[in-house]
Each structure stands twice: as structure tokens, then as C-alpha cells.
Amino acid sequence: MVLATQETLDMMRLRYGDNFAGHTQTIRYGETLRLNDVTVSFHPAGHVLGSAQIAMTCNGLRIVASGDYKDAPDPTCTPFEVVPCDVFITEATFGLPVFRHPDATREVRKLLDSVRLFPERAHLVGAYSLGKAQRVIALLRAAGFDAPIYLHGAMESITRYYESRGVPLGDLRLVKDMKKADLAGTITLAPPSATSDIWTRRFPDPVTAFASGWMRIRARARQRGVELPLVISDHADWDGLTATIKATGAGEIWVTHGEEDALVHWCKTQGLAARPLALVGYGEEDESAVAGGEDAA
Amino acid sequence: MNRFAELLDRLSYEPGRNNKLRLITQYFRDVPDPDRGYALAALTGTLSFKHAKAGLIRELIAARSDPELFALSYDYVGDLSETVALMWPKTETSSPLKDTQRGHNNPPPPSLTEVVTTLATLGKAEMPAQLTRWLDELDETGRWALLKLVTGAMRIGISARLAKTAAAALGDKDPHDVELIWPGLAPPYPDLFAWLEGRGDKPANRDVAPFRPVMLAHAIETDEFEALDARDFIAEWKWDGIRVQAVSGRDDDGNIVARLYSRTGEDISKGFPDLLPSLHLPGAIDGELLVLREGRVQSFNVLQQRLNRKSVTPKLTKEFPVHLRAYDLLADDETDLRLLPFVERRARLEAFVEKLDDPRIDLSPMVPFDDWSIVTAARADPAAFGAGDDAEAVEGVMLKRRDAVYLPGRPKGQWWKWKRDPYIIDAVLMYAQRGHGKRSSYYSDYTFGVWTDSDGGDRLVPVGKAYFGFTNEELLQIDRFVRRNTTEKFGPVRHVVHEPDQGLVLEVAFEGLQRSPRHKSGVAMRFPRISRLRWDKPPREADRLETLERMLKADA
Numbered sequence: 001m002v003l004a005t006q007e008t009l010d011m012m013r014l015r016y017g018d019n020f021a022g023h024t025q026t027i028r029y030g031e032t033l034r035l036n037d038v039t040v041s042f043h044p045a046g047h048v049l050g051s052a053q054i055a056m057t058c059n060g061l062r063i064v065a066s067g068d069y070k071d072a073p074d075p076t077c078t079p080f081e082v083v084p085c086d087v088f089i090t091e092a093t094f095g096l097p098v099f100r101h102p103d104a105t106r107e108v109r110k111l112l113d114s115v116r117l118f119p120e121r122a123h124l125v126g127a128y129s130l131g132k133a134q135r136v137i138a139l140l141r142a143a144g145f146d147a148p149i150y151l152h153g154a155m156e157s158i159t160r161y162y163e164s165r166g167v168p169l170g171d172l173r174l175v176k177d178m179k180k181a182d183l184a185g186t187i188t189l190a191p192p193s194a195t196s197d198i199w200t201r202r203f204p205d206p207v208t209a210f211a212s213g214w215m216r217i218r219a220r221a222r223q224r225g226v227e228l229p230l231v232i233s234d235h236a237d238w239d240g241l242t243a244t245i246k247a248t249g250a251g252e253i254w255v256t257h258g259e260e261d262a263l264v265h266w267c268k269t270q271g272l273a274a275r276p277l278a279l280v281g282y283g284e285e286d287e288s289a290v291a292g293g294e295d296a297a
Numbered sequence: 298m299n300r301f302a303e304l305l306d307r308l309s310y311e312p313g314r315n316n317k318l319r320l321i322t323q324y325f326r327d328v329p330d331p332d333r334g335y336a337l338a339a340l341t342g343t344l345s346f347k348h349a350k351a352g353l354i355r356e357l358i359a360a361r362s363d364p365e366l367f368a369l370s371y372d373y374v375g376d377l378s379e380t381v382a383l384m385w386p387k388t389e390t391s392s393p394l395k396d397t398q399r400g401h402n403n404p405p406p407p408s409l410t411e412v413v414t415t416l417a418t419l420g421k422a423e424m425p426a427q428l429t430r431w432l433d434e435l436d437e438t439g440r441w442a443l444l445k446l447v448t449g450a451m452r453i454g455i456s457a458r459l460a461k462t463a464a465a466a467l468g469d470k471d472p473h474d475v476e477l478i479w480p481g482l483a484p485p486y487p488d489l490f491a492w493l494e495g496r497g498d499k500p501a502n503r504d505v506a507p508f509r510p511v512m513l514a515h516a517i518e519t520d521e522f523e524a525l526d527a528r529d530f531i532a533e534w535k536w537d538g539i540r541v542q543a544v545s546g547r548d549d550d551g552n553i554v555a556r557l558y559s560r561t562g563e564d565i566s567k568g569f570p571d572l573l574p575s576l577h578l579p580g581a582i583d584g585e586l587l588v589l590r591e592g593r594v595q596s597f598n599v600l601q602q603r604l605n606r607k608s609v610t611p612k613l614t615k616e617f618p619v620h621l622r623a624y625d626l627l628a629d630d631e632t633d634l635r636l637l638p639f640v641e642r643r644a645r646l647e648a649f650v651e652k653l654d655d656p657r658i659d660l661s662p663m664v665p666f667d668d669w670s671i672v673t674a675a676r677a678d679p680a681a682f683g684a685g686d687d688a689e690a691v692e693g694v695m696l697k698r699r700d701a702v703y704l705p706g707r708p709k710g711q712w713w714k715w716k717r718d719p720y721i722i723d724a725v726l727m728y729a730q731r732g733h734g735k736r737s738s739y740y741s742d743y744t745f746g747v748w749t750d751s752d753g754g755d756r757l758v759p760v761g762k763a764y765f766g767f768t769n770e771e772l773l774q775i776d777r778f779v780r781r782n783t784t785e786k787f788g789p790v791r792h793v794v795h796e797p798d799q800g801l802v803l804e805v806a807f808e809g810l811q812r813s814p815r816h817k818s819g820v821a822m823r824f825p826r827i828s829r830l831r832w833d834k835p836p837r838e839a840d841r842l843e844t845l846e847r848m849l850k851a852d853a
Contacts, residue, residue, distance in 0.1 A: 096366070096369060096370045096373055096384075097362065097366050097370055097383075097384040098370045098373070098374055098380060098383035098384045099383075100383070216383065217373075217374055217379075217383075218309060218310075218376070218379055219374070219375060219376070221310060222309070222310065225312065226310065227310050227311065227312070228310070229310065259369070259373070261369055262365075262366055262369045262370070265363070265365050265366065265369070266363070266366065269363060
């Protein structure tokens with residue numbers, strides 16, 4: 001049984017096939033649902049299209065689980081909404097004060113400058129295929145880049161789905177139909193794992209970029225052989241996390257999924273009760289996923 | 298400062314040597330004197346101001362942040378300068394303004410020249426306030442570059458040689474020419490840039506006892522001999538001491554000026570006052586610094602006790618008498634010999650050492666051979682092939698082309714080093730710690746131990762730490778093993794399972810052993826590295842401390 005927004009259910013179907021769940025139920029942002037004594041409602045998380053925070057109220061106590069969220073502007077999804085609550089379960093992917101994401105438009109400007117500087121080379125941008133890729137495309141369009149943007153095959157279905165939900169992304173083409181020489185001066189988006197793959201041999205002297213909040217840390221960028229790190233993240237940065245925690249008015253904070261220790265410590269310095277919440281299958285596993293394949297940051 | 302910071306930032310991500318050169322040359326082209334000169338000095342490591350200690354940087358950030366948040370951040374990022382640059386909080390005055398909206402009341406960020414010249418005269422007491430001011434004025438990349446600069450830890454993968462090559466490219470000059478005049482130049486190098494841009498004469502090297510950039514050897518693999526003709530080469534012992542350059546010249550009054558340099562050109566004369574009087578003839582000797590007692594070369598462990606001492610006492614010089622074993626002559630009086638073939642330099646060296654006639658300086662003997670099998674045998678048993686009592690201080694064989702001219706750097710195919718086989722033991726992984734820099738997300742620093750008898754039972758005792766030797770693929774495997782087999786966490790250190798039937802055996806190679814009261818095991822390894830992962834071996838079959846103690850006896 002999966003209870004989720006329409007977009008989330010649609011994208012699960014695209015990713016995992018028609019039988020991804022025994023039973024599904026759709027819920028809209030702001031809609032409330034009663035399960036025994038508990039009232040449940042979903043609210044925009046601003047992370048990717050369809051992403052939601054879940055609020056649960058029982059006997060006057062309200063708990064909100066943020067899921068992944070960001071409070072920065074993103075033209076491809078509904079903006080994050082602060083949900084006042086008593087207990088706030090926050091993510092902490094970037095829960096260290098070294099993570100302060102710059103304005104994403106400045107990072108996209110860096111990419112466009114590089115394209116102008118190396119017109120004979122292809123620019124290959126590693127980006128998570130759900131959300132990040134579409135956001136980078138939308139940012140490029142907003143910056144006035146109206147040439148075709150090329151896609152790795154693995155990005156096609158989600159990207160087309162975004163378009164079908166009314167997110168305009170301009171002229172998109174599949175890279176597999178292109179000749180090597182014609183890719184000079186172009187921008188291609190690919191899943192991060194593909195940017196270090198033999199797949200990249202089809203590009204003329206590619207400049208490897210990577211759009212991720214992790215790019216704030218030099219060692220991370222170098223580990224991946226990234227030449228053009230772009231600090232663009234779909235997670236709240238340190239300032240976003242701390243501002244959101246304050247804004248919810250919650251007196252108790254449970255911190256999960258990332259750098260819990262620092263955020264828990266900060267909460268305590270603010271007089272808030274806080275503790276790390278260890279979720280099975282998160283945290284440690286995440287790091288090896290970062291070293292290897294895709295990551296959602 | 299910002300343009301320089303931008304250069305460092307680009308360089309830090311650029312893997313290709315040629316692209317690095319292009320970036321640096323372009324910087325020299327774009328940026329006027331004296332900023333570019335100080336940049337060249339920074340890249341070649343020749344800036345001479347008192348470096349800020351890491352402790353000071355920690356104090357600065359402590360005054361601006363929560364200590365626990367800083368500790369967690371530093372553990373995560375793995376680099377002090379980067380951590381501070383990233384988490385440095387914006388000041389009250391600058392926070393509401395974006396960079397582009399900066400009012401005239403905000404001071405502009407400092408130039409590189411301003412930073413370098415200020416640091417040169419800055420008193421220790423003024424340093425904290427000055428650094429804080431700069432950190433407030435610079436952006437995140439600027440802060441990072443500033444901190445790298447003031448702590449003297451650039452580590453951006455640029456060698457001094459590369460920076461000089463980039464400078465030479467500015468005027469289509471041979472980088473070797475820049476090396477030759479380099480010792481006579483000083484930051485911010487106006488004469489050098491004037492010459493490179495065709496606006497001035499080639500600067501002369503005026504130092505009477507200058508350092509000459511050293512020539513280095515490549516390691517040779519056994520199968521590489523097939524391609525080489527034994528008749529083209531001369532063999533010598535590779536001594537287990539430290540490489541030095543002993544230079545003498547005459548000043549304007551005709552007095553001898555003698556200096557001893559390390560292989561990187563650092564003047565280490567102060568540490569060896571007992572050797573300097575022996576350098577009484579003008580010339581430049583390339584050789585090995587050793588400790589000799591009653592004519593016998595002592596092990597590196599003994600030499601080490603003579604190195605890096607703050608003060609050199611008569612007791613120290615008596616107990617650890619230093620000696621120079623000469624293997625090359627770069628200059629004979631005023632004559633530069635470096636462009637002569639090695640055989641001719643060798644003949645000049647023999648004559649020079651004879652003329653010196655000093656008990657502290659002798660010739661490194663040649664190892665006669667006519668085919669590679671003799672070199673192989675000599676390397677395996679130096680004592681039987683002429684090294685005699687000094688065989689313990691031989692760490693391999695050097696092969697030098699007879700016709701090799703003396704070139705700075707590591708030219709291909711000229712000199713080869715063939716080290717003797719390392720010591721090998723099987724040890725058990727006990728603790729792991731995250732690496733720094735590139736490896737900050739990996740558990741890449743390993744403490745390993747061997748078995749010892751303790752209160753009637755066997756127990757592992759740590760004998761060393763290693764953080765290289767493995768391939769990237771092996772690093773991933775060990776990292777995964779550490780994460781899955783952690784028994785306890787202590788801050789950044791993880792205790793990894795190490796039971797007789799459970800754990801990971803590491804084959805560790807090392808160059809030598811030394812008794813050490815500071816280590817629980819009583820021994821310390823020299824140059825330990827992981828040579829193989831023994832997934833096949835249960836920990837109970839790993840080596841015992843007794844094995845190491847036997848090696849120690851054989852070594853002594």
C-alpha cells in the first residue's frame with residue numbers, strides 16, 4: 001500500500017513498473033485523511049516534483065516528517081511550505097555549517113561561461129535524473145540558453161514526465177542520435193555514474209561537470225574527477241535547515257538521514273530537545289552510494 | 298588575491314599537466330607585476346614569511362563558531378583551511394549586501410602583493426586581527442587560498458618545476474635556463490619577467506655557493522633490463538642515508554663559503570657544522586650524508602637521531618659523526634660540469650676527492666659488472682660484491698648511463714634505482730580512520746597488529762600504521778570491510794573486528810625496523826605500506842611479534 005501524491009505515484013510507476021505496489025492511494029497537498037485517531041496531511045517539500053512532507057496529528061500533538069526538502073527556489077516544483085508542529089522530523093543531508101549552497105543561478109552562469117570558453121569541447125553535466133536534471137535544464141533556460149540540450153537515455157522518461165506536468169524545458173534531444181563532432185559546444189545531462197563511464201568517449205574532449213551539494217567539498221569533487229563542480233542541491237543547506245527548524249516552532253526535533261550529530265548539537269544550543277533518529281537503510285549506505293553511483297543531493 | 302585564488306581553484310581541479318601549464322602561463326600573461334611574481338613565489342614555495350600555525354587558524358574560527366560544530370565539520374572535510382574557509386560566518390556589515398552591491402565603505406579584498414608584503418613585516422601579535430580582517434573581506438575561494446598561503450600548505454599538485462616551466466613558456470624559454478638562474482633570483486622576480494617578455498637581459502646567478510636542482514632516478518622493474526644494454530651503464534650502491542649537495546665557492550674577499558643543501562634545495566648547513574670545514578675546495582658535490590663509526594656506515598636509524606635537531610651539541614657530533622659519500626661532481630671550482638657525460642664527471646670527481654684529501658669525504662665505489670646477472674647478484678648480497686661491512690647500509694643499486702648529462706628533475710632512461718626487496722609480514726587490521734584531503738570519505742588509514750603472548754593467551758599488539766600501497770579498487774574493498782565490521786567507534790577511529798577467526802589480514806611491506814620505547818610493541822617500522830590484501834588468510838595465521846624481533850636482531 002502506497003499513499004503518495006499523484007506525481008510520486010506516477011514516477012514510481014515509471015521507475016519500477018506497473019506492479020510497484022499492491023495498492024495505491026493518491027493524496028493532494030493540503031488534503032486531510034483520517035486513520036483511526038490520526039489525521040494525516042501532505043505538504044509541499046520543495047525537493048522534487050511531487051515531494052511531500054507528512055503531518056500527523058493525534059490528540060492535539062502534531063508531528064511533521066519533512067522527508068527530503070529544500071527552501072531554495074526551484075521552477076520545477078511546488079515551493080516548500082513551513083508546517084507548524086510540535087515534533088519536527090528533519091532530514092540532515094547537509095547538516096554541517098560548511099554546507100552553504102550558493103545561488104543556483106550563479107552556478108549555472110559558471111557552466112555557461114565554461115561553454116563559451118571551450119567552444120570546441122562538450123560539456124557533460126552529471127545530475128541525478130529525478131529532479132536535479134530538470135531543475136538544471138530549467139535554470140539554463142531561465143539564463144537564456146535556448147540551444148538544444150542533450151540527454152542520456154536514462155533521463156528521458158522522467159524528463160518527459162516533467163514536461164507532461166507543465167514544466168517547460170525547451171528543445172531536448174537524445175545524445176545517442178548525435179555524431180561526435182556535432183556535440184562540440186553543447187551541454188548534455190547524464191546520471192552521475194555515466195560521467196565517468198566509457199559512454200563519455202562519444203564526446204569531443206568533454207569537460208566533466210557535476211551538479212550536487214556535495215561539490216561544496218573539494219575532496220568530493222576530486223574523487224569523482226570533476227573538473228567543473230556546480231554547487232546545486234535539492235536539499236536544504238545548513239542555513240535552510242536551521243531556519244526551517246526555528247520556523248516550525250517545534251519544541252522537539254528528530255534528526256535523520258545525514259549529518260545528524262551537528263544538527264542535534266545546534267538544536268540543543270537553541271534550547272530545543274533533539275535526538276538522532278536512526279533509520280535502517282540510511283546514512284552509512286548513502287555514503288557508499290555517493291562513492292559509486294547516483295546520489296540525490 | 299581573488300585572481301590568484303581563482304587560479305589555485307582552477308588548478309586544484311585540473312588533472313592535465315598541459316592544461317595546468319596553460320592556466321598558469323595565462324595567469325602570468327594577464328596579471329601585472331608584482332602580483333604575478335608573488336604568485337610564482339607562492340607556487341614554487343619560495344615565499345619567506347613566518348607561516349601562521351594551524352593552531353592560530355583554529356583560534357580564529359573558535360572565536361567565530363561553536364567548537365563542536367567546528368570539530369564535526371573538520372572531521373568531515375578533512376582539511377583545516379577548507380573547513381574554515383567554508384564555515385567562516387559572514388560579518389554583520391557585509392551580510393545584507395551581495396558582492397555586487399558592496400558599498401564604498403566596505404574595504405576591497407586585499408591583493409596578493411598586499412597579503413605577502415604585509416605578512417613579511419607583520420608582528421606575531423598583529424597576525425590574528427589582520428587575518429580576521431582579510432577573512433571578512435574575501436569570498437569563500439579567496440579565504441581558502443589565503444589560508445593555504447599563510448599556513449604554507451598549498452598542496453594543489455603543482456611542483457616548483459611546473460610553475461617555472463609555465464613562467465618559461467611566457468617567453469618561449471627553456472625551463473632549464475630558468476632553473477639555472479633561479480638561485481640568484483628573489484620574489485617578486487621583476488628581472489625574470491622582464492627577460493621572459495623580452496624587455497631585459499637574462500639575469501645572472503650571483504650566489505657564490507648556489508644549489509643546483511638535483512637529478513633523480515626512476516625505479517626499475519626486473520623486466521625492464523631486457524631493453525637495456527649493460528655496457529651503457531655504471532652501477533653504484535644505493536646508500537640508505539640522505540641525499541645532499543655540498544657546495545663551496547669563494548666570496549669577493551677570496552674566502553671559502555661552504556653550504557650543505559637537502560635534495561630540495563633547503564640550506565641545512567646549520568645542522569652539520571662538523572662537515573663544513575671539510576668542504577675546503579670550491580666545487581659542488583652530489584652525495585649521500587651518512588653516519589660513520591670507526592669507518593663503518595651506520596644504519597638509517599642511527600642517522601635519523603642526528604637529523605632535525607634544534608641544537609647541535611659537541612656530544613651529538615661526537616656520537617654521530619657525519620660523513621659525505623660522493624657520487625657526482627656538478628662543478629669543479631668555477632666550471633659547471635653538468636653537461637658533461639657521467640663518465641667524465643666521475644673522473645673529475647675522483648680527482649677532486651683525492652685533492653680534497655679529507656677523512657670525512659670519500660668516493661662511493663662503483664660496482665663492477667659486465668652483465669645484468671652480476672648486478673642482480675650484487676643487489677641480493679652487497680657484502681659479497683664489495684660493500685663489505687657497509688652492506689647493511691646499502692638499500693639497493695643505482696644504475697647510471699655512462700653518457701648521462703646532469704639534468705634537473707627525473708629525466709627518462711638516465712638513472713635507475715633498483716631497491717632491494719622490502720621486508721614483508723602479515724598483520725591484522727585493528728583500527729581504521731578516515732583519510733584526509735582526497736580520501737576524506739574513505740577509511741584509508743589503517744593500524745595493524747601482530748600476535749603476541751600475553752598472560753598465557755594470544756593477543757594482537759599494534760605494530761604500525763599505513764595509509765598507502767593499495768590500489769583504488771582495494772581501498773574501496775577495505776572501506777566496505779571497515780564499515781561492515783566496525784565493533785566500536787571512537788570519534789574518527791573505528792575499531793575493526795580482529796579475532797583469530799574473524800578479521801582482515803594485510804600483507805605489510807616495510808624498509809626497516811627500529812626499537813622504539815614509544816610504541817607498545819617496542820618496534821617501529823620504516824616506510825610501511827599495504828602490499829596485498831590477504832582475504833584468504835584467517836587472522837590467527839598472521840605473523841607474531843617474535844618474527845619482527847628476529848628481523849631486528851638480523852638488522853642490528
